[in-house]
Amino acid sequence: MRRRMMDNQQEDSGQRPDRGEAGERIIRRGAQSGVALKAAIVGGGSACENLIMLLGGERKSRLNLDILGVADPSDDAPGMVLARKMGIFTTKDFIELYKLPGLNLLIELTDSMAVREKMIRTKPLEVSSIDHRGARLLWDLIQIEEEKRELQLEAERSITKERDWCQKVIDSLPDRIMVLNQDYTIHSVNRTFVKETGLEENEVVGRRCFEISHGIGGPCLGEGGDCPLRKVFDEGATCTVIHSHKGKDGNASFEEIMATPIFGQDGKVIQIIEGIRDVTRRVLLERELRESEEKLRQFLESAHDIICIKDLEGRYLYINPEAASSMGVMRESAVGKTEFELFPEKLARQMEAHDREVLRSSKTVSFTERLREGPGKMRHFHTVRFPILDDQGQMVSLAVIARDTTEQVRLQEEVSWNGSSAPGRMHF
Template identity: 25%
Template sequence: MLNALMMVSNAFISLSYFIIASLLLLPFLKGKQKTPLVLVTILVFFSCALGHGGHVLLLLEQGHQTRTSLLLPLQVGIDLSTAMIAGIYIALRHSYASLINGPLLLTQTQDQLTETLDVLAHMNENLESMVQTRTMALSKANEQLEYEIAKRKQAETASQQLLEQSEQQAQLLRTVIDSTPDWIFAKDHNFRYIFVNQGYASALNQTPEMMLGKDDLELGFPEELVLGNLEQGREGFRADDQRVLAGQIIHNPHDPATDANGSLHIFDTQKFPLFDAKGQIFAVLGFARDITRHKQAEKALQESEGRLQAILDNSPAVIYLKDTEGRFLSANRQFQTIFRLSQTEIVGKSNHDIFPPALAAAFHANDQSVLQAGAAIQWEEEALQEDGLHTYLSLKFPLFDADENAYAVCGMSTDITERKQTEVALQQSEAQLREKARQLEQTLLELRRTQTQLVQTEKMSSLGQLVAGVAHEINNPVNFIYGNLIPAGDYIQDLLQLLALYQQHYPKPLPMIEAEIAAIDLNFIVADLPKLLSSMKTGAERIRQIVLTLRNFSRLDEAERKTVNLHEGIDSTLLLLQHRFKAKPDQIKITVLKDYADLPLVECYAGQLNQVLMNLLTNAIDALEEKYAEEPTQIALPTIHIQTEQLNSEWVRIQIADNGAGIPEAIQPRLFDPFFTTKAIGQGTGLGLSISYQIVTETHGGKLQYQSTPQQGTTFVIDLPLRHLHKSHGK
């Protein structure tokens, strides 16, 4: 009885180890668990299965013989080898786990299985020790039957404990197998289930016990899935089972099956033959993993890729993909149409296989630049087509794998040949338009100059006539007054001398005369009358000087170029502006500093040059008043500094500087443009500086320049040749 129990327990334990080893072997063969530790684990379990199987054979032989045969030492050796392999496995297990810093098996179920196997290995060691002890006892019992009888009860008790432990191990193994969501099952030669895990039974809304002894048709699977469809050339479950029972290993990565709700699922199924102790196949062991979602995702991805390819093929741009070596991986329809190549003729080819050497080298260099930069780059590239050389605007960017390593270059090229041709034509048209615009601008400038010259001529003519007329009209009465002042003075002196004689010879005048002398304050009249005549003479002289200045300023009688004294023109202009230099309640006092050098006479148009001086001095006065209006306390001494100097034997210079508001930088380039002014409407015509520039540069062949700093002041510089040079200078 004890031998029978031990044979049953060892047979069950051997089968359990064999099943566990098979469960580990399947992922290993599929490549999902190919690690040294998994291989060692499989060997350990197969070794344990062989060890317990050997115990069964040993007990069978001992049941027929009365003495121990050579199988006992052989079995002891196998047990010791198994223990050694298990010890090595346990030792390596912890070291390998620390190196990979993670779980030894891929899933939580396999972790639990490992723990269970550790417990089984420990229990196996105890069992083997107990079996070895019992075997030795049985050997001695052959010689001492009485001792065996005495110890039988003790052995039966130990066997009962071993049986209970085996049942616990089997129950634990069953729990591990039932915890996996995969379908695990075994079928006999009649295709009826002899083993089903809980995951499989739950999917069909049944229990494992309800499924045992039934085949696939009885469980409700469609006949088409079980038996196949010959018309469609599709085999079913039964054909796969027959092959496995014939000794084949079946792997079907796309195996359809229905669940309890009739929903069709796709399984990755593997089936292995199970062998009995005699090496005969007695069952089919199957493992099926539901990959429906994975297949659905693959299908969706394929559909998405199809839609993307359709978009790429309908794009007018040339789109292509190359690997890091420059070989084409794919190209859209536009690429194929332009270069008259099919997809199969493009894939795997390099740039040099499709394009001329020069273009191929340029394309490859651009591709490598993108890979090195690791970012998108845009170029203009040329490609030779049947109708000639085309220009493409190409955007290329790298593609990266999960480790952020570039594995390909994607390019999108748009034909811009027509645009480039249009740009060239547009540039040519723009050049022609610019030339026409330049000519029109030159014409407009000439018209403006002509206009300003006419305005200046008319202005100067009118001003000269006005000034000359006023001077003439004033000059006549002034000359009359001035000419009569001398004899009037002589007459007054004679009368005063006569009065003195009367006072000397008639010291006592009549009372009426004395009263009149007191009334008119004769003594004051006698003392003040010469002063009054002197003041009148001074006034007449001043009027004569102003008249002369007006005549000098207008130079109406000097229309031709003549040699003149520049200082006289400057002084005449200052005299006319004298009223703007004096301090008034609403006007600042301006100090004029004159720094004259000894200048020779200059050949010029004096009237026009005086107009230039008038414009520059007027602008300087306006700048000082503007700054004073903005910052009345910031300008300590408003000053205009006039300086002359002889540069060399050919040129003289006049500088007019002020410490006023300065010229803003924004308007400086347009300072000499006709009709340009920053003054309010009615206060400026915009012709002063433009006319002055023409008079200095064009009429006199000189230079008119300026230096200005905002809020610090402006200096105008007039360079004039001593003699007419018959040429003009630009700005």
């Protein structure tokens, strides 16, 4: 009574007595739920046969129900025939069923009022009974349980099929794949990981990732590259890092690790999947490229020649310090402008015509250009223009290299003038 009152109070207060703390459903069973049912069937017709077949196999153990015997006046009744085949006790007189050891349930399937009344009147007190109407309810409950079981098995088959498909996808990837738990232990790996490491899956599953990948006793920190696992668990976002390893020969190798979170139903990260690929060649090429770019930058910045790069519409993309000094402009202010915004119109048109010649022919072309800086003062330049092509062979910009030849021209003019005033001198 006290328990019932407590349950009523819970229901009145909106609480759910059939739910656990985490919200899961609690299946409440009576005190007799643990007692095995030892049943005998009175009436060996087709209903008996169907019930015996329904209770066969593993279903019998799940329901904790065992058929001890069957009684029917006819030995040829289908339920009697099946019972004998299955080694179940049979008799023509259901009174004999009372002698079966452990019997605690009689199931009446005759649909006979006389048989039912006699069974109720004569059965032992400790033996319960249900008639054919109650048996129908039992049948329906067993069918419902069977349908539920089939749905559960179908769900398990679907989950297994999906899991196997996911594993096939992971196994087909060329990168080494590890699925990791929060404590750094390896949950699973793909075939590429097994092949490239030479370790079997059972040798790595359950061990910590840093033991397998780096041979160290703790998470990866320092010069070799920080571990992305903790960051992914904390932030719930994909993280990519580069780890370096030094081989036995002393040469460094590099691996790119992309760690991606796996979320549970509550939206929290429960595992991460790490994709690992060797990027040694890429890292070394990038390093060589940076070194080459730095050398080129130093060359361009320190060159005494004027060096410019333009786009295909004549706008300056780059000018070196010597070009900025010769043009009398700040480098930042010249970038993005054309010749017409920086030079006199006559010179700008001449330079534009020279640019068009390169754009038309896609070849290197040399020109002599002059710049008047004031009354009686002229500067001379020898310029070389050539196309810059992309990896498809298409022109993307053009370069201009100009050398100030003013002094050279002046000396040549002096030599020429002096030579013309000295009879008998040979000129080259």
